[in-house]
Every structure is written in C-alpha cells, then in structure tokens.
Amino acid sequence: MATRRITQETFDAVQFESQGTEYSCTADYKNIMSSSNWLIALTLLCFLQVLELLRTSVATKTPVEDNLRSFSEQCSLGFAQRHLAAQKDAYPTILSCCQAALEDQNALSSALPALSALTDGQPDLLDAQGQDFLLNALNTHQDDPMVSGLVVRVVRHCCLKNDQNRQDLVKAGLLSVLTRAITQHKTHPDVVKEASAALRVMTFDDDVRVPFGHAHDHAKMIVLEHSGLKVIIDAAKAHPQNTSVLSELCATLSRLAVRNEFCQDIVDLGGLNFMMSLLADSLECQELVKQVLSALRAIAGNDDVKDAIVNAGGVDLIVLAMNRHMANAHVCEQVCATLSVLALRKPNNCKVIMENGGAQAVLQAMKTHPGEAGVQVTISLVLHNCHKLRMIILGIITVLNPVKVFQRNI
Incomplete structure (x- = not known):
C-alpha cells in the first residue's frame, strides 16, 4: 500500500x-x-x-x-x-x-x-536555575505531599543518565531533602515511591560520558549521613500491604548495601526479618518477589548475613519462590543469583540448599529457560559455588545431554 x-x-x-x-x-x-x-x-x-x-x-x-x-x-x-x-x-x-x-x-x-x-x-x-528551583520548591512545600511528589519526580527524570546533575544536587543538599520527604510523608505511598526511586537513581552509574561516577559515594552518604537504611526500613513497615511501594523500597535497599557493615546494619534494624515475612506473604506477586530477592542477594555479601538468611529459613522460601514462578525468567535469575551468593564459601549453606530441593529447582530452571542468558549464567554460578549440587547436575547432564553451554560453564 x-x-x-x-x-x-x-x-x-x-x-x-x-x-x-x-x-x-x-x-x-x-x-x-x-x-x-x-x-x-x-x-x-x-x-x-x-x-x-x-x-x-x-x-x-x-x-x-x-x-x-x-x-x-x-x-x-x-x-x-x-x-x-x-x-x-x-x-x-x-x-x-x-x-x-x-x-x-x-x-x-x-x-x-x-x-x-x-x-x-x-x-x-536542567540548568543551574532549574536546580535552584527544584530545591526551593521542595523546601517551600515540604509539608505538601502532592507537590513534594511532583517535584521529586522531576528530580528523578533530571538525574537519570546525568551524573553532573546528580553531583550538583547532592552538593546542594538533595539527599537530606529526599530522606526527609520519606520520613515526613511516610504514610503517603506516592511520595514514598518517588523519593525512594530518586534516592536509588543517586546510586546509579549510568552516564557513559563520565569515566568515574559517584554512585558508591552517594550510597555511603545516604546511609552514613542521612540514616538511609532506617528511613527505608521504617517506610516499608508503614506499607505492609502495598506491593508497589514495597517493591520500590526493596529495590532501593539493595542499592544501599554497598559495604559489609551496611549489610549487617540492615539485619540489626529488622530488615531481614521483615523481608522474610514479606517474601512468605507475597509469593504470588512476581515483581515484589524479584525485588525482595535482589535485596537479599545484596545483603548476603556479608558472610554473617548469609548464615542469618539461611537460619531464618530463607533457602526454603527462595526455592519455593522459584518453583512458584518457574516460567518467569527474571525471577529464576534472581533466585539463582541469590543462591549462588548464599553458597559462596559456605559448605553448610550448600547442604541446606540441597536439602531444600535446590538441585531439582536449578535443573528445572535450566530446562525451562535454555535460551535465557541471564538464567544460564546465574545457574552456572550456583553450580560453581556449590560442589555437591554441581556433581548432581553434572551427572544428570551427562545422562540427558542438554544444552552444551552448561557443559562448558560447569
């Protein structure tokens, strides 16, 4: 035509x-x-x-x-x-x-x-005048949740893939304003979501024009100077039934666990117990499950926290989440990534993974998503970190002769 x-x-x-x-x-x-x-x-x-x-x-x-x-x-x-x-x-x-x-x-x-x-x-x-306006608007209308949410959304748009805007606004005191907004309007889901998302953007390293970003420095500032971990966890406890808010907060929490002591701080603040309960109560919600797993994976970078997650029954819930959402490649990828971290340098944790059906779940994910690179890579990490699981899967692969990429990865 x-x-x-x-x-x-x-x-x-x-x-x-x-x-x-x-x-x-x-x-x-x-x-x-x-x-x-x-x-x-x-x-x-x-x-x-x-x-x-x-x-x-x-x-x-x-x-x-x-x-x-x-x-x-x-x-x-x-x-x-x-x-x-x-x-x-x-x-x-x-x-x-x-x-x-x-x-x-x-x-x-x-x-x-x-x-x-x-x-x-x-x-x-965004220029210097625009930056001044955004900060003035946030301070002038700090008691108004609707205006605060609208301004924070502009901030988020202007900081995505622009490291200079992030640096300028952080130097001007933006982090304090964002954490204050979450605390002050803790019961307003829209403000909490927008401010949490904006904090997360401050930890991004997504501007290809900048050779060295300030993502790690900003994450440390949020935690050390503005009590970011407590702010996020308290806000999450204020919205126990709002899955969209909880997904945002878990995603932000995972970006703040950048140091060993921060991971332990999240546990000490009750974050681990909260996430365990959240995962158990929200297994049907794929997006929330994915973000909770991402947060668990992040805090499991601390070896003591690995044990705390396993002792809290985390492995059983994680494997259950993958079995429940086996058709979803993103959930399977997060589950395998989390299991691989839990198994790293922890033979006892590997045993728990085996006892809770980890081998069967990993094998099923392998067969369900043969063309998903992310799933395949994270499964290979699980096998690499868990010797017994690797031996079992290797034996099955030898018999069934599935995707050759796994024979290489193992």
Whole structure:
C-alpha cells in the first residue's frame, strides 16, 4: 500500500480556527510536513500550536493552566513530542511558569507535570536555575505531599543518565531533602515511591560520558549521613500491604548495601526479618518477589548475613519462590543469583540448599529457560559455588545431554 502524504495545499487550509490562531507555512512546518507519516506530522503540528499558545499566554500574562495541561498531555504521547519541544526551546518557557508559580500551590501543581513531562528522557535540559528551583520548591512545600511528589519526580527524570546533575544536587543538599520527604510523608505511598526511586537513581552509574561516577559515594552518604537504611526500613513497615511501594523500597535497599557493615546494619534494624515475612506473604506477586530477592542477594555479601538468611529459613522460601514462578525468567535469575551468593564459601549453606530441593529447582530452571542468558549464567554460578549440587547436575547432564553451554560453564 502506497504511503500517503499530506499535501501543502491541505496543510495551508488548516487554520486551527477552534483556537483562534492562524499559522503561516514556516520552514519548521515544511520540515515536519515532509514526514512520510501524515498522522505523526499532524500530531507534531498540533503540539507546536500548543507550545505557541503557551508562549503567548506567558508573554501576555494570561492564565496558563489549560495550556500547561495540554502541553503535558502532548508530551506524554511520546519522545518525539518531547524532543521537538526541547528543540524549540520549550524548557525556558516551562521553567519560567514553574518559577512564577513557586508560592502558589495550585498553580505549581499545573506547572510541575509539564516540567516533568519535558525532562523525561532529556535530563540535559536542567540548568543551574532549574536546580535552584527544584530545591526551593521542595523546601517551600515540604509539608505538601502532592507537590513534594511532583517535584521529586522531576528530580528523578533530571538525574537519570546525568551524573553532573546528580553531583550538583547532592552538593546542594538533595539527599537530606529526599530522606526527609520519606520520613515526613511516610504514610503517603506516592511520595514514598518517588523519593525512594530518586534516592536509588543517586546510586546509579549510568552516564557513559563520565569515566568515574559517584554512585558508591552517594550510597555511603545516604546511609552514613542521612540514616538511609532506617528511613527505608521504617517506610516499608508503614506499607505492609502495598506491593508497589514495597517493591520500590526493596529495590532501593539493595542499592544501599554497598559495604559489609551496611549489610549487617540492615539485619540489626529488622530488615531481614521483615523481608522474610514479606517474601512468605507475597509469593504470588512476581515483581515484589524479584525485588525482595535482589535485596537479599545484596545483603548476603556479608558472610554473617548469609548464615542469618539461611537460619531464618530463607533457602526454603527462595526455592519455593522459584518453583512458584518457574516460567518467569527474571525471577529464576534472581533466585539463582541469590543462591549462588548464599553458597559462596559456605559448605553448610550448600547442604541446606540441597536439602531444600535446590538441585531439582536449578535443573528445572535450566530446562525451562535454555535460551535465557541471564538464567544460564546465574545457574552456572550456583553450580560453581556449590560442589555437591554441581556433581548432581553434572551427572544428570551427562545422562540427558542438554544444552552444551552448561557443559562448558560447569
């Protein structure tokens, strides 16, 4: 079927009369209309109209709430819209709207979603003025959970894959603001999720432009200077039934267990007992199971914590989780990774793994996910760290002659 193109005559006839605005055929519009997809072209043109109307409202000091809402909706359609807005210098306009609304809670609630939408996937847009605004907004409206959550979401967008923004905001005191937000609004799930996710982003090393990031330093600062472990664990205990909040908090906790003593601190704060109960009560929730396993794997880097997990019945629950979600490659990968850490340098733990059906579960995962590299690699780690299990699986492989990659890995 031939590709349809909108003609210049058709475009010239579209005057957007419903908005009382008329557009001439500028070079920008000609470039857009050269697209082979006329529907995408019209969508981008409508987005440019919204941006122009917003600029007009700002210039004439007329209400901007409706135009900001339309801008946010258009940005949510896809990255093409957000990228086009950035190319057309939408950031200064949106930031000025946010700055003007700083003292007005209602106006700020309309402006912040637009800034959040624009910076999603475009963290480089944030400048020094934007950083100052974000911190001022968090401090000015620290008692408002809705505004706090909206600002923290912008912070998270601006810190993903941008190490410089992370460093600048951390130096300006962001970590203290985020941990305070979690503590102050502990009963508000949206704020807890956003602030926890933002803390986790501060521990990322995902900016390829930076040879040496500050992920480890930021994680230590969160724990040592801002009591991050206690803040996260206390928040988790406040939402025992909210699986989405608990998943976020467990994911963040796993990013903070970067030192041997931090792993033990999590146990001492009751984090291990909480995670054991959480795993036992939430075996049906795949995402939560995956994040709890990730946290257990992280704290098991401490040899004493390995024993604590095993003594608390962790191996039985971990194997049960894999049997329950055997069809899910991500869960199987996390289970095998956790078992491999528990078995490392711990012969007694290997024995417990064997006694709790570890060999059968690992073999079943091997057969269920032959094409999943992550599962295959983590299973090979389990076999490498657990001698008895390796001997059993090797014997079965010799008889059944399954995937050759495992004969190499073993």
